[in-house]
Amino acid sequence: MSVKYSLLALLERGPAYGYQLRAAFESATGNTWPLNIGQVYTTLNRLERDELVEALPENDSGQRPYRITETGRRHLAGWFASPVQAADRPRDELTIKLALAVTTPGVDVADVIQRQRGATLRLLQEYTRLKVAEENAELAWRLVLESMIFRAEAEIRWLDHTEAVVARAELPAPFPFAVEEPTSADATPEHNRTRTH
Amino acid sequence: MSVKYSLLALLERGPAYGYQLRAAFESATGNTWPLNIGQVYTTLNRLERDELVEALPENDSGQRPYRITETGRRHLAGWFASPVQAADRPRDELTIKLALAVTTPGVDVADVIQRQRGATLRLLQEYTRLKVAEENAELAWRLVLESMIFRAEAEIRWLDHTEAVVARAELPAPFPFAVEEPTSADATPEHNRTRTH
DNA sequence: CGACACATGTAACACGTTACATGATTTG
DNA sequence: CAAATCATGTAACGTGTTACATGTGTCG
Numbered sequence: 204m205s206v207k208y209s210l211l212a213l214l215e216r217g218p219a220y221g222y223q224l225r226a227a228f229e230s231a232t233g234n235t236w237p238l239n240i241g242q243v244y245t246t247l248n249r250l251e252r253d254e255l256v257e258a259l260p261e262n263d264s265g266q267r268p269y270r271i272t273e274t275g276r277r278h279l280a281g282w283f284a285s286p287v288q289a290a291d292r293p294r295d296e297l298t299i300k301l302a303l304a305v306t307t308p309g310v311d312v313a314d315v316i317q318r319q320r321g322a323t324l325r326l327l328q329e330y331t332r333l334k335v336a337e338e339n340a341e342l343a344w345r346l347v348l349e350s351m352i353f354r355a356e357a358e359i360r361w362l363d364h365t366e367a368v369v370a371r372a373e374l375p376a377p378f379p380f381a382v383e384e385p386t387s388a389d390a391t392p393e394h395n396r397t398r399t400h
Numbered sequence: 401m402s403v404k405y406s407l408l409a410l411l412e413r414g415p416a417y418g419y420q421l422r423a424a425f426e427s428a429t430g431n432t433w434p435l436n437i438g439q440v441y442t443t444l445n446r447l448e449r450d451e452l453v454e455a456l457p458e459n460d461s462g463q464r465p466y467r468i469t470e471t472g473r474r475h476l477a478g479w480f481a482s483p484v485q486a487a488d489r490p491r492d493e494l495t496i497k498l499a500l501a502v503t504t505p506g507v508d509v510a511d512v513i514q515r516q517r518g519a520t521l522r523l524l525q526e527y528t529r530l531k532v533a534e535e536n537a538e539l540a541w542r543l544v545l546e547s548m549i550f551r552a553e554a555e556i557r558w559l560d561h562t563e564a565v566v567a568r569a570e571l572p573a574p575f576p577f578a579v580e581e582p583t584s585a586d587a588t589p590e591h592n593r594t595r596t597h
Numbered sequence: 598c599g600a601c602a603c604a605t606g607t608a609a610c611a612c613g614t615t616a617c618a619t620g621a622t623t624t625g
Numbered sequence: 626c627a628a629a630t631c632a633t634g635t636a637a638c639g640t641g642t643t644a645c646a647t648g649t650g651t652c653g
Binding site: 599602604605606608609612615616619620622624625 | 629634635636643644646
């Protein structure tokens with residue numbers, strides 16, 4: 204759905220052709236999510252079929268620009284007006300991987316967590332570096348970057364939390380009065396930890 | 401990829417047939433991500449074609465169980481050993497929506513943010529409620545739930561942050577000495593805010 | 598008996614990626 | 626001129642969803 208509505212949103216600025224739309228999308232998201240040009244054309248075809256956009260006559264340079272229709276404008280407004288729901292979100296690969304890791308024989312969960320934390324930490328450092336470098340970049344791209352930073356931080360917090368939970372779960376419950384860690388106590392950022400493990 | 405490797409992981413516990421695999425997957429993820437039964441069968445067919453699983457003879461009850469192969473075991477181990485990279489992650493619909501909202505004419509960004517915060521806040525409350533209710537549930541499902549909580553919290557922090565950034569950006573830069581908010585100063589949880597807007 | 602859960606499958610379609618084909622224009 | 630960029634498209638395939646078809650077993 205993202206690409207479909209993204210193209211509509213970009214066309215709301217004014218008519219544009221496929222190649223321009225890809226450039227505009229990648230510029231707005233700072234190349235975080237490269238957009239395949241083939242997909243742009245097939246999506247534009249579907250949008251035209253559904254009458255959300257209309258093709259304008261091919262111009263002198265052989266470009267085929269599209270214009271958003273009134274119907275398209277309504278669909279786009281609906282997209283902006285309706286929040287992203289839980290059901291809209293794709294399955295999260297990392298969450299599934301760890302959830303299955305704890306019940307798959309022969310898997311060293313601590314090791315899986317450690318590798319992932321390394322990768323995510325490197326990612327977070329790269330994002331942080333970019334944030335400094337791109338302080339005056341487009342607003343849209345800065346928002347995307349900050350979103351990536353918040354997500355990466357949350358992921359590291361979850362990994363740290365999960366590591367503790369799993370370590371505790373592997374001990375065969377010493378006695379019924381389990382030590383309960385206060386909720387979100389481990390939400391404190393503690394990134395600068397290298398973990399030689 | 402998630403489904404393919406999830407089925408391999410579940411088969412690593414022992415042979416199972418399609419219907420069982422779906423039940424096991426949904427039980428491990430606490431129905432967070434329902435798994436279409438049709439997809440289970442088509443994925444099993446592809447896995448069999450690629451020799452990552454092998455079909456066992458149909459039993460008396462008309463069930464067709466599958467067993468993971470050595471090749472399948474290697475692929476699965478590779479999945480667990482390699483971290484989820486930035487490039488593996490799908491485009492994030494909410495991030496894209498807000499990034500495009502700020503440059504699409506006629507869009508009230510503050511309104512979009514406010515609606516999304518409402519939806520995510522309700523989600524977070526539901527997850528928190530579940531966390532209390534399911535304290536003794538399967539470890540895998542508890543991990544999934546906590547992952548959802550960490551993500552929802554991060555999303556709300558990002559929405560709050562973005563709201564502030566956008567509000568500031570809409571002012572036509574009063575004078576060059578811009579007031580710089582300290583990084584992550586707004587990372588403080590402030591969920592219990594109803595915002596009549 | 599009728600409804601429901603169990604169980605396997607197929608068809609059609611949307612969305613996404615990779616790769617290929619083709620041609621015009623620009624630039625070193 | 627050669628290579629890169631601009632520009633449009635198609636084919637094949639993987640992944641995911643919805644809907645349909647079909648049959649067995651169980652339970653009220």
